[in-house]
Amino acid sequence: MKEKMNFNEIIRKYNLAILLVVFILISAILSPNFLTLGNFLNLLQQASIPGIVAIGMTLVILLGGIDLSVGSVLAFSGMIASIIVEKMNGSGASILLGCLAGIAVGTAMGLLTGVLIARFNLPDFIASLAMMEIGRGAALLTTSGNPVFGLGDAFHILGGGFLFGRVAISGLFWIILTAIFAFMLKYSIFGRSLFAIGGNREAAMLSGIKTKRNYALTYMISGLLSGFAGVLTASWMSTGQPTAGNGYELDAIAASVIGGASLSGGIGSIGGTFGGVFLLQIITNIFNLVGLPSYYQRIAKGAIIIFALLLNQFVSKGKGGKE
């Protein structure tokens, strides 16, 4: 009995790591090109932008909320940045201004969503759904739906550049942000308050935690990260694309959940989400390497989500309990 419990605990704890190893092994068997350093650096680059968005999503999910607006915020922020860079001919000042403006727009949108929820008690789902529509509409409106070209080579470095010729800069951003937010969740008062608020909002409020402020702040951070991801997207593609980031919200939610987050709040981790994003990216990657049509990818992704959650539930069941 006791040994079995330990076995379950190991699976529960390393659930995601086990899944990752299994998929890496399967992928290595399916394609000789998979288990190469080049391919992994490739993966890092591809996963970086959805990964940065997913960090914000995980924070929101920790609260027990959900942010459907991330994809639209990403697009609108990217458009704002691109337009500024393009109008000012890609000069150094324009890049700085564009980036800041893009991030600021994302931050403002996130804050607005957060205030609507925390201060005016709109449901998370509805408030962020509304912001998703507004953001997408605004992104399309800026150029009547046309992409913005001619952003210059200098701007491309941020999201499309490589260090030592192979390590994606955007990937480094992702890793650094993951480390920062993982640290924040464990070692800051604000970070711990998210677990308390997500676990029981009323108890947190009655313990003197500023629930409303922190709630709005978390959505603001999600907006900030999406805004930054939008700037990176525009830079990586050297194009301001008003349709960018379509469906990112669902990928980010999926990654958080695969990474162990609970949609009812209070449970989740940034490290887990990092793994979740990576896992989803591996699936895309191996399908591309093997050359299967992308339709299969989506079916496989859905199956993985179900499988990851079932595995989680299956191992939690043997828990038992007293009285």
Add this chain to the structure above:
Amino acid sequence: MCGENILEMKKIVKIFPGVKALDQVDFDARRGEVHCLIGANGAGKSTLMKVLSGAYTEDEGEIYFDNKLLKSHSTEKRRKEGIAVIYQELSLFNELTVGENVYINNYPRTGLGAVDWKKVYSMTQELADGLNIRIDAKAKVSSLNMGQRQLTEIMKALACNAKLIVMDEPSSTLSKSEFEILVKVIHDLKEKGITIIYISHHLEELFVVGDRITVLRDGKFVICKNVAGLTEDSLVEYMTGITICQIENEEAEVHKVSDEVVLELKDMCNYKVSDVNLKLHKGEVLGLYGLVGAGRTEILQSIFGLKPVLQGEIRIHGEKVNFKSSQEAVQHKIGLAPESRKAQGLVLLLPVWENITMVSLPKFKKKAKINYQTINEECRDYVKKLNIKTPSIQTVAGSLSGGNQQKVILAKWLMKDCDILLLDEPTQGIDVVAKEEVYKLIREMTGMGKSIIMVSSELQELLRVSDNIHVIYDGKQVMETNKANFNADQIMHASVIGRCTK
């Protein structure tokens, strides 16, 4: 009246990781008997009943029911054998009718296989008549009072031909008259030869309904005796292992209340209460007594900044305050242990340490990051000091027993070093032993110079721990009395009729 044994549980052992929840427990019940099962929280009552119902599988031991050895371990099969369990939080469907609830597991069918609704309701009515109870078979459960819901559960058990019914704290939500009906029904069930296992924290009830009483303590069998030979005091002794006079001796030491007023309410009104005047002195326990819904909780809410003060004022250490939020109250060193531990007091899925540090986390910040080492040390200190029974401080709060959860909440405010503590029903639903520990803690806190306002529906405990008692009736303060003049009858009276009778 009582026949041979219908149930024999022999040497039952149940082990959870780290805990022996049941240690060689023997339990039997006779046909047509009301057998009471008591013990402090964590003594193993629920575990034993879950083993009986098939929800848990025993690690050792045997269960004989109706002269047969029970082998299968499914609640479904046990129910078919005739074992029914009525849980404290009833398992009825509020939006369905009484009849639907009673026959939900075995609807009578017509020849075509459709549900025979006529029969559902006529059979439900027959069951009700058989128990001499008046209940409309077609009424929705949501329209019933708690007593009628309990009776619906009993009918549901009978509809499955139960021979033995386990009732877990059946009286906890019942009014006095509803309880009397329950007692009658239990008597009728006995006449029919049905066995009842009756679990309750309210010892006085056992002498009304019970035939025999079995006491468990720390997962072990203590005694099984006829009700006739027992008293409430002796039961408490068996449950706690401590004799009553020991407890009362501690009580004897009188503590002194200083003249310093720490909190004052002057003609305070909020949406529920009006013109409340009270003075809380340093080191005092001020009891607020009244019926549920009289406005006691609402007074605490205004003090804690949750409900705006509409008229009058609140003064803390002489300074007029007008809190807009709980954060301001916390900054003024006021703490609140809310009425519902699980829904308002704790974050159940977070570990013990995180609940204890929830208010005072900022003080553990060192060089811009939380210092977990000092958190661990201090939390272990509090766990030891308050005797919180938990495997470790990493254990999630939700898995502790009610009394220990309450202690975690108190630890939370102690760690913040609060001057004024507002305790709303601090001992609700916790067992005798844990209650004593909470009283002891309250005394220790006042000894440290903290002041306490305590709301309780149990007059006995307020009489024990309070220095002053205020009675609230329908949003108004109707009586105020100090320890020297406590008179239970008068207080009770004032709370029910709304005026003081001298």
